[in-house]
Amino acid sequence: xxxxxxxxxxxxxxxxxxxxxxxxxxxxxxxxxxxxxxxxxxxxxxxxxxxxxxxxxxxxxxxxxxxxxxxxxxxxxxxxxxxxxxxxxxxxxxxxxxxxxxxxxxxxxxxxxxxxxxxxxxxxxxxxxxxxxxxxxxxxxxxxxxxxxxxxxxxxxxxxxxxxxxxxxxxxxxxxxxxxx
Numbered sequence: 001x002x003x004x005x006x007x008x009x010x011x012x013x014x015x016x017x018x019x020x021x022x023x024x025x026x027x028x029x030x031x032x033x034x035x036x037x038x039x040x041x042x043x044x045x046x047x048x049x050x051x052x053x054x055x056x057x058x059x060x061x062x063x064x065x066x067x068x069x070x071x072x073x074x075x076x077x078x079x080x081x082x083x084x085x086x087x088x089x090x091x092x093x094x095x096x097x098x099x100x101x102x103x104x105x106x107x108x109x110x111x112x113x114x115x116x117x118x119x120x121x122x123x124x125x126x127x128x129x130x131x132x133x134x135x136x137x138x139x140x141x142x143x144x145x146x147x148x149x150x151x152x153x154x155x156x157x158x159x160x161x162x163x164x165x166x167x168x169x170x171x172x173x174x175x176x177x178x179x180x181x
Contacts, residue, residue: 005115014104017117024116026068029081030143040080040087042066046148048097048113060114067114070095072144096147098139101156108160108171110139112147121172126157128180135180 012020041053050057050066057063069080070089078091098118100111108120118124118141127138127146137149137157149157161169161178168177 009100009102009109009111009117012102012109014107014109017104017109017119021117021119026142029069029071032081032083034082034084034086036085038085038087040089042080042087043090044078044092044095046093064114067096067116070143070145072146074144078145094138094148095145096141098147098149098153101149101153101160103160106170106173108157108169110147110149110153112141116141118147119172120169120174120176122174123172125174126169126171126176126178128177130180132179135178137178 009017043051045051050063057066066080069082070078071081071086072078072091072095078089078095079086080089096116097113098110099113102109108126110118110120112118118139120126120139124140127140128135129138130136137154138146139149141147157169158167158178161167164170167179168175170176
């Protein structure tokens with residue numbers, strides 16, 4: 001079956017986003033306990049491009065498939081996990097890039113470079129890192145992996161925050177500061 005990306009984020013209602021998120025079936029990587037470890041020879045560049053053994057992976061479907069197997073452990077190491085093996089993967093900054101954001105009432109929805117949709121809230125917090133002069137914003141995606149907001153998405157989020165008169169945003173009943181503490 002050919003891949004059909006979700007419609008433009010701006011055209012989706014919050015109910016439609018919730019349906020798309022619920023319909024996405026991801027492998028249960030958090031339930032797998034593989035005994036074998038190795039190096040995948042893969043790297044995710046800071047700009048979101050994926051590489052294997054020095055060559056860029058140019059097939060979006062392969063990137064989406066590998067991304068569905070990603071986890072990050074407590075030490076910050078990223079892994080591609082299958083039931084039989086986990087392979088380390090080098091991640092220069094974040095495993096994903098948030099490329100768009102939409103506010104629907106009191107909810108923020110992000111689209112990632114893998115076409116996934118993430119609804120910010122208690123399970124997917126927005127995190128401000130860096131320092132007040134050069135902040136970097138991230139959203140927790142799943143299994144410890146995060147998405148860094150690209151420049152335009154960062155700007156969109158700041159505009160949303162300024163509409164409220166503060167340098168913070170709320171989603172899912174949680175307020176997230178956009179400036180690192």
